[in-house]
Amino acid sequence: MDTETFQMTPALDAEIATAAEAMVSAASVVALTGAGLSVESGIPPFRGPGGLWTQHGEPPLDGYQRFLRDPAAAWRERLNPTEGWAMGLRDTLQAAKPNIGHRCLAALGELGHCDALITQNVDDLHQQVGQPGLLEIHGNHFWLRCLECHQRFDPAGFPIDEANLPPLCQDCGGIVKGDTVSFGEPIPPLVLRACYSAVERCDVMLVVGTSATVFPAAEFPMEVLRNGGTLIEVNPYPSELTEAASISLQGPGGAVLERLLHHVRAKSHPGGAA
Numbered sequence: 001m002d003t004e005t006f007q008m009t010p011a012l013d014a015e016i017a018t019a020a021e022a023m024v025s026a027a028s029v030v031a032l033t034g035a036g037l038s039v040e041s042g043i044p045p046f047r048g049p050g051g052l053w054t055q056h057g058e059p060p061l062d063g064y065q066r067f068l069r070d071p072a073a074a075w076r077e078r079l080n081p082t083e084g085w086a087m088g089l090r091d092t093l094q095a096a097k098p099n100i101g102h103r104c105l106a107a108l109g110e111l112g113h114c115d116a117l118i119t120q121n122v123d124d125l126h127q128q129v130g131q132p133g134l135l136e137i138h139g140n141h142f143w144l145r146c147l148e149c150h151q152r153f154d155p156a157g158f159p160i161d162e163a164n165l166p167p168l169c170q171d172c173g174g175i176v177k178g179d180t181v182s183f184g185e186p187i188p189p190l191v192l193r194a195c196y197s198a199v200e201r202c203d204v205m206l207v208v209g210t211s212a213t214v215f216p217a218a219e220f221p222m223e224v225l226r227n228g229g230t231l232i233e234v235n236p237y238p239s240e241l242t243e244a245a246s247i248s249l250q251g252p253g254g255a256v257l258e259r260l261l262h263h264v265r266a267k268s269h270p271g272g273a274a
C-alpha cells in the first residue's frame, strides 16, 4: 500500500481530523517512527520477503564485540564494505530520499505540534528534512560517535585518514565508531535519557510505521498510556499496537500524514479551511 495508489475514505479522514484535534490541544506531542515510514523512500524493511537482510544476508549479531576486538578492521569494512549486508545497506541508504511523510512530520514540528521525534531508523531521512527535536535512538548510518564521551559527529566535519584507523575523538581521544547502534551495543545513554524525558512530558504520542515491539521503543507508547495520554497509530495494516491505540489510522504514512498536517493547520488557525 503506497500513497499514490491509496484511496482516502471519508471515515478515515474523519478519524484523522480527531487525531489532529488531540494533537492541537495537547500540552506536548512526541512522534515515534520506524521502518514503515521509509518504505515509501525505497528502503525495504530488514526482514520478510524482499527485506534487506533477506536479500543480502544478516549482519553479525555480535557486531559491537567484533568492533571492540578490532576497531581498525571494522573501520576498513565500513569504508570499503565486502560483506553483502553492508553493501546492500550502503547502496540502499545512499539512494534513498525523504518522502512526503518525513516532510509532514518536520512541518508538524515547525508548527509546534511535535516537540520531539524518536526514530528507530538509521537512514538519515528525518535529518535531511531538518526535523526539529530529532532523537535517533539507534543512531545514524552516516554519522560517527565517540565511544568514550558519546559525542556525535557529522561526517562532513570529520575527515577520515585511512592510514590511521580507527579515528580518535578530537576532544577526549576515545575511539570513534559509526553512530549506528550495532547488535550487542547498548543504546547511547544521552539519547536514551532524552527519549525518556520527552515521553514523560508528552500527553499525545504519534506512532508511525512501526509496531514498536523492540525494546526500548516498545516501552514508550505504553508509558504514554499509563500516564493517561493519547496514543495515535499510523500503520498500513493492523499491528500489535492497534488494540491499545486510542486512535488507529490505517493507511500509508505519506497519505495519512499529509491529511493530518492539513487538519492540524486548519485547527490551529480557527476560521481557516477544514
Ligand SMILES: [Zn+2]
Pocket (backbone or CB within 6 Å): 146, 147, 148, 149, 150, 151, 169, 170, 171, 172, 173, 174
Ligand atoms: Zn570523545
